[in-house]
Amino acid sequence: MHELFERLERAREHLEVDWSDRDELRMLGAIERRGRRRRRARMAVAFAVPMVAAFFVLGIWARPWLGGRSGPAAPSLADAKPAAGHEAAPSRRIVRLEDGSTATLLEENSELVLSHASDSEVKFRLDRGSAAFDVVPSLTRTFSVESAGIDVIVLGTAFTVERRADSVTVTVQRGRVRVSDGGNDTVVEAGERRTFAVTDRAETGALHRGQGSETSASEEADSVGPATPAAGQDGARLRSPSSSAWRAYAEKGEFAKAYGQLTNAGHAAVHDDVQDLLLAADAARLSGHPADAIPYLRRVTIGHRRDPRAALAAFTLGRVLLTQLGSPREAALAFADAQRLAPEGSLVEDALAREVEAWYRAGSAEQAKQRSALYLRRFPAGRWAEAVRQFAGAD
Amino acid sequence: MVADHRPPLRLVPPPLASTPPPTPLPVDLAQLFHEHGRYIAAVALKVLGRRDEVEDVVQEVFLNAQRGMRSLTYLDGVRGWLATITVRVARRRLRRRRIKLVFGVERDEDYLNVADRGASPEQAALLSNVYRALEKVPADDRIAWTLRYVEGSKLDEVAKLCGCSVATVKRRIAAAQVALEEALGHA
Numbered sequence: 001m002h003e004l005f006e007r008l009e010r011a012r013e014h015l016e017v018d019w020s021d022r023d024e025l026r027m028l029g030a031i032e033r034r035g036r037r038r039r040r041a042r043m044a045v046a047f048a049v050p051m052v053a054a055f056f057v058l059g060i061w062a063r064p065w066l067g068g069r070s071g072p073a074a075p076s077l078a079d080a081k082p083a084a085g086h087e088a089a090p091s092r093r094i095v096r097l098e099d100g101s102t103a104t105l106l107e108e109n110s111e112l113v114l115s116h117a118s119d120s121e122v123k124f125r126l127d128r129g130s131a132a133f134d135v136v137p138s139l140t141r142t143f144s145v146e147s148a149g150i151d152v153i154v155l156g157t158a159f160t161v162e163r164r165a166d167s168v169t170v171t172v173q174r175g176r177v178r179v180s181d182g183g184n185d186t187v188v189e190a191g192e193r194r195t196f197a198v199t200d201r202a203e204t205g206a207l208h209r210g211q212g213s214e215t216s217a218s219e220e221a222d223s224v225g226p227a228t229p230a231a232g233q234d235g236a237r238l239r240s241p242s243s244s245a246w247r248a249y250a251e252k253g254e255f256a257k258a259y260g261q262l263t264n265a266g267h268a269a270v271h272d273d274v275q276d277l278l279l280a281a282d283a284a285r286l287s288g289h290p291a292d293a294i295p296y297l298r299r300v301t302i303g304h305r306r307d308p309r310a311a312l313a314a315f316t317l318g319r320v321l322l323t324q325l326g327s328p329r330e331a332a333l334a335f336a337d338a339q340r341l342a343p344e345g346s347l348v349e350d351a352l353a354r355e356v357e358a359w360y361r362a363g364s365a366e367q368a369k370q371r372s373a374l375y376l377r378r379f380p381a382g383r384w385a386e387a388v389r390q391f392a393g394a395d
Numbered sequence: 396m397v398a399d400h401r402p403p404l405r406l407v408p409p410p411l412a413s414t415p416p417p418t419p420l421p422v423d424l425a426q427l428f429h430e431h432g433r434y435i436a437a438v439a440l441k442v443l444g445r446r447d448e449v450e451d452v453v454q455e456v457f458l459n460a461q462r463g464m465r466s467l468t469y470l471d472g473v474r475g476w477l478a479t480i481t482v483r484v485a486r487r488r489l490r491r492r493r494i495k496l497v498f499g500v501e502r503d504e505d506y507l508n509v510a511d512r513g514a515s516p517e518q519a520a521l522l523s524n525v526y527r528a529l530e531k532v533p534a535d536d537r538i539a540w541t542l543r544y545v546e547g548s549k550l551d552e553v554a555k556l557c558g559c560s561v562a563t564v565k566r567r568i569a570a571a572q573v574a575l576e577e578a579l580g581h582a
Contacts, residue, residue: 004525004579005544011521012545014514017436017449028428031454035461253434286430312429319426347425 021275021309022111022127032346097122101143106130106160115146130162148198149306151180159188169195244269247276250283258283259292267295274300274307281316290324301337311342315351322358332358332367349375353384360391368392428457431474435481441545442485442538444509444526455484475555482538482556489534496530504530528578532571539564540571 093105095112103124105112110129116122124133126147135143135154144153147163158173170179171193179186181196188194246261246269262269262283270280277296284292297320300313318334321327335355339348352375359368372392376385432453439452459480495501506526510519525545529537535557542553543564554561 004575007518007521008525008544009547011510011514011518012441012547014510014518015437015441015522015545016511016513017433017440017446018511019433019436024429024432027432027450027453028425030450031424031428031457034454035458038458282430312425315425316429350425 021278021312022113025308025312026113029346101135102133104132104134106132126161126163128163130160132158132160134158149181150196150198153178153180167195167197169193246283247279250279255283255287259287259289270296272299272303274304274309274313277304278309278313278316281313285316285320285324290320293320294325301334301341305341308342311338311345311347311351314338314341315347315354318351318354318358322354322361328358328361329364332362332364349379349382349384352378353382353388356388356391365393424457424461427460427473427477431477432457434474435477438478438481438546439485440509442482442541443488444506444529445504446508448488452481452484452488456480459484475552479556479558482542486534486538489537492530493534524579525575528575529571531578532574536567536571536574539567540575543568 093110095103095105097103097117101122103112107129110131111127112131113125113127114123115125122143124131124145126145131145133143133145133154135158144151145161146152147161147168150168152159152161152170154177159177160169160171160173162169162171170177170188172188172190177188179188179194179196186194186196246258246265249255249258249261262280270276277300281293281296281300284290284296294317297313297317300307301310301317304310314334315338318331318338321334322331332355335351335358338351339355342348352371356368356371356375359365359371369392372388375382375388379385435456436449436453439449439456440446443449443452456477460477463476492501504527506523507519509526510522514522529541532540539553539557542548542556543550548556550561550564554564557564557567
């Protein structure tokens with residue numbers, strides 16, 4: 001048994017979970033939805049019990065109304081399980097929607113998010129890699145794929161979207177798609193392949209989009225060439241062992257060690273991508289150095305505003321400023337920014353409540369009152385309704 | 396003239412007439428999840444041994460935690476509190492699994508994917524064998540043993556997570572060990 005423990009001590013290091021910022025956001029959304037469903041179910045039971053009792057008391061028999069959904073069922077995403085008959089080659093994961101449409105991830109690191117699904121609209125977001133879509137035609141439902149601010153809108157077709165650092169390429173095998181980059185619309189027909197350039201200006205956070213270049217679908221090479229880093233960022237990204245050590249510690253939750261390594265390696269060891277910036281911010285604040293987290297969090301909220309994690313970064317910034325650095329006015333502005341970055345996101349209620357608290361602590365009673373009124377309008381039965389009333393002095 | 400040895404007068408402003416500030420807002424879910432979600436997922440994986448159950452357990456833990464969050468302010472002990480909830484949720488699942496095993500309706504799990512991709516074949520096989528052997532161990536004994544030897548918690552930490560005494564933890568670990576020795580054939 002002693003030998004077993006020795007071997008187990010080494011082997012147990014390989015019981016790590018896959019955990020990315022996107023997984024985190026996705027799961028947080030799932031928790032919120034599940035919580036709402038439970039609350040609705042509890043309310044339904046709380047309502048139903050006295051109603052049933054009332055029927056018995058009055059001697060009234062009522063047949064419950066059996067409603068049904070009219071129209072086609074909304075497509076929903078199976079939990080990324082392979083479709084039947086498609087065994088998982090790691091680089092070819094297939095997702096099948098209820099209406100028969102499929103999305104196939106073509107690369108091992110492809111990242112695809114189902115951002116909206118309803119009777120009238122299905123919307124995916126391709127964050128990395130490439131994916132092929134085979135869409136069942138429907139006149140009542142739009143199907144779109146968004147990547148780096150470029151929307152591919154279809155009615156029934158087969159097409160591929162490839163996302164690279166500075167371009168999005170759309171290839172249509174069947175049917176046609178309309179590609180919108182916020183200003184220009186381009187139709188891509190069956191047999192065509194078009195590439196749209198995307199350049200992120202890191203200093204200002206503005207996006208510059210160029211016109212697509214057209215090639216036929218039979219050409220093998222990507223017309224833009226290999227992906228290159230966006231303008232304004234460092235070219236080569238060689239990761240030396242010492243500059244990566246902080247990352248390994250931070251990912252394991254050993255933040256004190258991570259912070260020590262990061263201090264030795266310097267800011268250059270943190271890459272200008274959201275994952276690295278958030279990790280560096282965690283290493284700083286969770287090791288007791290909250291002030292050092294501020295630049296990383298600000299970098300996300302300024303230089304990566306379109307990233308879905310920017311709202312979380314703004315929220316975290318607000319918390320650090322309010323609870324750890326005693327800067328309530330700046331905290332209030334950060335919480336307000338979190339709401340702007342994701343006005344319908346899962347953080348908005350908490351961010352607004354925190355903003356009320358921050359204005360109060362900054363001595364801006366009028367601002368606290370105004371924002372409190374907004375909170376109570378939007379979330380009359382919200383979690384923090386009582387607390388924001390107190391901060392606004394409404395009692 | 397007599398020297399004045401009294402200290403000079405000092406004007407002290409009157410205390411500000413203000414109501415005491417309201418209690419700070421309790422902990423919010425998003426921040427809790429951001430700081431502890433990954434750790435909770437790791438504990439769930441180590442106790443249950445099944446990657447496809449981890450996400451569901453994590454959701455369950457934070458849903459349960461939401462109810463208790465109103466009385467929390469930002470405390471250092473939050474992680475331990477969440478881990479205790481995780482152990483409770485995992486225990487329920489393990490008990491359901493054993494009942495299904497008795498009735499022959501539980502799926503046959505080989506635990507070959509419990510190790511991540513960085514594990515050597517020998518390490519993956521070891522972990523697979525350990526978790527297959529743990530399937531036959533009662534839930535409480537299994538949890539105590541796993542927290543001690545897989546998660547690496549100290550005995551008093553295991554006791555807190557399991558909600559029992561250190562003596563009980565030792566007894567459960569010993570019982571699990573006997574079962575594992577039988578199953579794995581180690582002396």
